[in-house]
Amino acid sequence: MKMIIDVLTVILPFFYLVTVIAYGYAFIPKKPAAKKFKTPLLITTIVVHLLYIILRTIYFVHPPIISVFEILSLLAFSIAASYRIIEIRTGIKNTGFLILLLSLIFQTISSLFIQDLYEVNPILRNNLLGIHVLSALIGYSAFTISAVYGLMYLLQYHNLKTNTLGIFFDNLPNLERLEHLTHNAITVGFLLLTIAIIIGVAWLPYAFEEYSFLDPKLLGTLLVWIMYGVGLFMIKLGKRRGKQIMKLAISGFLVSIFSLTIINLYFSSFHNFF
């Protein structure tokens, strides 16, 4: 089994690479062959990645949520799977190139640096942890997707303002659809992050003898939550529309990534488990 895991670690980025190339070819030169194969390729990649996650969980006797590189792999999977759900629900199939590029980057980093963790902190053997991590991860995936749609919106907005006609003008969805997708993704992400925070806070006193609410990772997550919360409130009041929502989506994503990676790697925290 270890050999299969090692092989999958190496080949998973290539699965994403081929899928991204297919989506790229379907997006830019609109090659019919790429259009035909991109969705089956994405589904194959998702299935292979799911198998990888299951095998790692069985072999190392813990879900791959311990190290930042395990989490990045899970995030790559979550983004790809969420994107596929968006494809099914909205019928928009030409934006995968930009979104799956993130999955490719995250999985490549993960595959390069992931380690085999046999020893796991006993704190992590708790059922609540699964819900806590799962909701946080899907929440962050939603934020990632909202940021990509936000970027697409800004590109299309710029095209329309400056009369720039070209590949992006032709292929990107309309502004209202992009705004709707971004808003929905932020809402889903915020709700799931809220659930993750509530479970996390409730779980803290039972899991750790020494903990602090001023922990950098907790503060980082709280900052992300407040940013999105205030943004959503302003949208609800009708004071934010269009570009402002997109700026929220992109800045929120950047802060999320900072909280998820930099703080995790360079700040000492009781929330680090490796």
Added chain:
Amino acid sequence: MLYLLGINHRTADLATREKLWLSDEEIRTLLSAFHRQFFEECFIVSTCNRTELYGVPLSKHSFASDTELFDAVERQMIAVKNAGEEVSPEHFYRLKDMHAAKHLMKVATGLDSMVLGDVQILNQLRQHYYLAAELKTSGAILNKLLQTAFHAGKRTKSETKISKGAVSVSYAAIDLAAKIFFDLGEKTALLIGAGETGELTARHLVSRGIGKLLITNRTLGKAETLAAELRAAAIPFDRFNEHLHNVDIVISSVNSTGFVLSKTELDAVFDNRKRSPLLIVDIGVPRNIDPEVNSIENVFLHDMDTLSRIVQQSLQRRHECIPEVNEIILDELTEFHRWHKSHAVAPILDEVRAVYESIRNEELIQHIHKFRPDDKELVEHVTKRIIHRLMQLPASELRNGKDDTPEQKEMKLRMVRKLFGLNGESHSKEKE
């Protein structure tokens, strides 16, 4: 054999084409007349840009050459329309066999359309095909040819972008709206000035299902007339600003020396719009809208320059698709050619099989009693298998003779007919 006689926008001007335009009733009359008189199968398509007749000639006709047959059909078409003065033989083109089939593919894929990629013709072809099918003037060959053409047209539409993008200024404005708004049915448009281009754009908006349309014009009566026709609402010209907070699309096309809408005026209403996007299409020359309005967030101003660029780009992109469409045509023609070859051979092979089958039956009737009852089924099976194997080699040779010229193929078929006595009479009958 397939013949095509036609007139189109490349060979004749509109006035001439009009003379040969055929109504459904006239098509029915001509199809009935041509069928059996000249053709085994025939089909006519007639639109504002073309009138074309496709026919499979009778195997035995009285004409000494193809030219004579074409001449006779052409004369009759002109006579039916009484167009002898306006239409002359130079306006017609005559194509045969695969050239005719290829032409039909070009028509169905929009390559031969006046506006490249206009695949509206596909529906017209389909409607005219129903006429031929209804009168039973289309047979196996034309049915297959037209199905192949429809398939080519459908593939072109889904696999290429030749029919995509606006090719007129009024359509370009709608394309722009579709890049901003998700559902035009929920949007309100305001047309300022009921001029020709503005009116055309408004008509396109209505055909694309715009939720609400307001029309204003310096002469209110003109706005009211157009509004009544388009089921829109007319509003006085000096008060259209009062509606700006409610509209999503503004199309302006008035003759005016100054701007009819300034940035200050739009700024004043923009807070009431809850920052929702506003598309302004200025198709007036000189321009009607202050270009400064484009600096307001969520306001998208476009003028004739942008619209013309969209049209030019669409046309250029359509031209770039021609090689892709040609590939589809080649694919479909190859498939049709393969079918046509086997179609010519199939009836003869059926007849040969019938000859073998009748011999088998006669022999079985005579000798089956010599076998044990248990073996009868086996005998049936073995004799059938022998026939099947006997048929394999000649069938393969007749179907796949790749390097054969059409004359060689015809000679082979004649030889088979002669060897098996297939000249229209069955083996059993001959024996009798």
